[in-house]
Amino acid sequence: MDALLHRGYDDFRAFVNPLVSMRATLSSEPYLLERVEQGRLIDADGKHYTDLLAGWGTQAFGHRPPAIEAALMAFLNGSAPSFYPSGISPYAGLLASRLHQQTGYDAAFFASGGTEAVEAALKLVRGATGRPRIACIQGAYHGCTFGSVAMMQAGPYRDIFGPHLPMIDALPFGDMDALEKALADPSLAAIVLEPIQVEAGVRLPDAAWLARLCHGTGERGVLLVADEIQTGLGRTGRFLSSEDWPRRPDVVTLGKALGGGLMPLSVMLTRRAIFDGVYGKFALAEAHASTFSGNALACVAGLAALDLLDDAMLAEVRRKGRLLRDALDEWVAPSPLVKAIRGEGLMLGIELDAPDHPCYQFDYLGVPELASQPAIGMLLVHRLYKAGYITQICGHAWQVLRVQPSFAISDDELLACVHALRDALDFLWDLQ
Numbered sequence: 001m002d003a004l005l006h007r008g009y010d011d012f013r014a015f016v017n018p019l020v021s022m023r024a025t026l027s028s029e030p031y032l033l034e035r036v037e038q039g040r041l042i043d044a045d046g047k048h049y050t051d052l053l054a055g056w057g058t059q060a061f062g063h064r065p066p067a068i069e070a071a072l073m074a075f076l077n078g079s080a081p082s083f084y085p086s087g088i089s090p091y092a093g094l095l096a097s098r099l100h101q102q103t104g105y106d107a108a109f110f111a112s113g114g115t116e117a118v119e120a121a122l123k124l125v126r127g128a129t130g131r132p133r134i135a136c137i138q139g140a141y142h143g144c145t146f147g148s149v150a151m152m153q154a155g156p157y158r159d160i161f162g163p164h165l166p167m168i169d170a171l172p173f174g175d176m177d178a179l180e181k182a183l184a185d186p187s188l189a190a191i192v193l194e195p196i197q198v199e200a201g202v203r204l205p206d207a208a209w210l211a212r213l214c215h216g217t218g219e220r221g222v223l224l225v226a227d228e229i230q231t232g233l234g235r236t237g238r239f240l241s242s243e244d245w246p247r248r249p250d251v252v253t254l255g256k257a258l259g260g261g262l263m264p265l266s267v268m269l270t271r272r273a274i275f276d277g278v279y280g281k282f283a284l285a286e287a288h289a290s291t292f293s294g295n296a297l298a299c300v301a302g303l304a305a306l307d308l309l310d311d312a313m314l315a316e317v318r319r320k321g322r323l324l325r326d327a328l329d330e331w332v333a334p335s336p337l338v339k340a341i342r343g344e345g346l347m348l349g350i351e352l353d354a355p356d357h358p359c360y361q362f363d364y365l366g367v368p369e370l371a372s373q374p375a376i377g378m379l380l381v382h383r384l385y386k387a388g389y390i391t392q393i394c395g396h397a398w399q400v401l402r403v404q405p406s407f408a409i410s411d412d413e414l415l416a417c418v419h420a421l422r423d424a425l426d427f428l429w430d431l432q
């Protein structure tokens with residue numbers, strides 16, 4: 001392995017986050033990764049890994065997709081400015097126009113991380129309505145900046161950082177009465193929700209509740225914000241997962257794979273009238289801004305990513321999603337450790353339920369600090385690492401394994417991963 005890179009892993013432990021390094025070592029997480037071949041990760045010993053997490057969603061087109069690399073190389077080999085002092089990036093213009101063609105939203109604010117797009121949405125809805133209150137949904141994950149953390153599910157991502165942004169209320173997921181009560185409040189500016197709550201365990205909203213949420217917000221001039229940072233850009237088999245909601249959201253956030261897996265890039269999309277209602281005066285035109293917003297390299301990657309994500313690719317996500325789901329239902333669902341399988345497209349969750357035996361508990365495994373959490377998900381992740389698969393549990397629901405492979409995964413790889421899952425589950429069942 002390249003000596004400098006190797007040192008980088010040690011330096012990460014020393015200067016970035018020692019516990020992340022320790023966790024990776026303890027759980028046999030493949031982290032001494034050296035190269036990519038045909039979208040797959042290869043470690044320093046030459047072992048190949050299939051990334052069923054798609055780099056937390058960023059690598060939807062596979063690792064180092066050649067088309068994105070080529071677009072970035074073409075830009076770097078040219079002489080176009082990489083930064084526009086006027087703030088007018090033509091690449092941002094082209095990307096915003098492509099997103100408009102694809103989604104119908106005709107106003108875009110670009111940022112780098114997902115949580116920045118969410119922050120832009122929170123400020124937009126308060127500015128647009130002149131109302132202070134924002135409702136989110138219990139179980140949410142919208143990122144780690146203060147606005148997003150104010151909407152975060154209670155727990156380690158939220159609790160120690162209070163006091164939180166005021167007038168943010170978390171509605172119980174699927175609770176019709178709580179929804180009606182929130183809608184009746186004239187101070188409500190917006191409801192923010194994820195089409196699928198991934199970190200809460202790949203939870204899909206009930207259709208009647210979602211319909212009421214869509215219609216109720218429309219009736220009362222409450223803005224509807226869909227955080228599609230996980231579900232957007234084809235993950236569910238549609239460009240936007242919210243495309244089939246009874247009412248199109250007023251604001252949508254995208255991130256993760258938008259930069260083609262090579263550049264950090266996110267966007268908040270909305271309608272021009274809403275955007276101009278807040279930023280439509282000269283004095284306020286840049287009242288919400290970010291230095292690198294719409295930077296050339298990120299937008300070049302974004303344009304190449306949208307070229308890849310055509311109708312044929314969306315159809316492939318739907319087809320592969322069905323193939324994966326059918327195979328999981330046949331091979332994985334019968335395991336006594338599996339309670340439920342749910343999701344859409346290539347965003348699936350497998351809910352586990354371990355017997356009450358010490359071998360499935362963190363204190364028995366020597367990590368009493370985590371004793372309140374179920375260990376079965378992590379045990380499965382660990383077994384899958386050993387078998388050459390990268391997966392993870394959901395951030396707020398450790399009993400749910402998320403399976404969200406790259407769209408480029410082959411049918412054979414999908415079926416092989418289902419069999420590896422079944423083998424790992426059988427092994428874990430036999431532990432007791």
Ligand SMILES: Cc1ncc(COP(=O)(O)O)c(C=O)c1O
Nearest residue numbers: 113114115141142143227229230
């Ligand atoms: C639904 C959702 N929103 C927002 C974010 C935050 O994105 P980022 O980590 O890029 O800030 C995430 C991250 O996983 C997410 O899943």
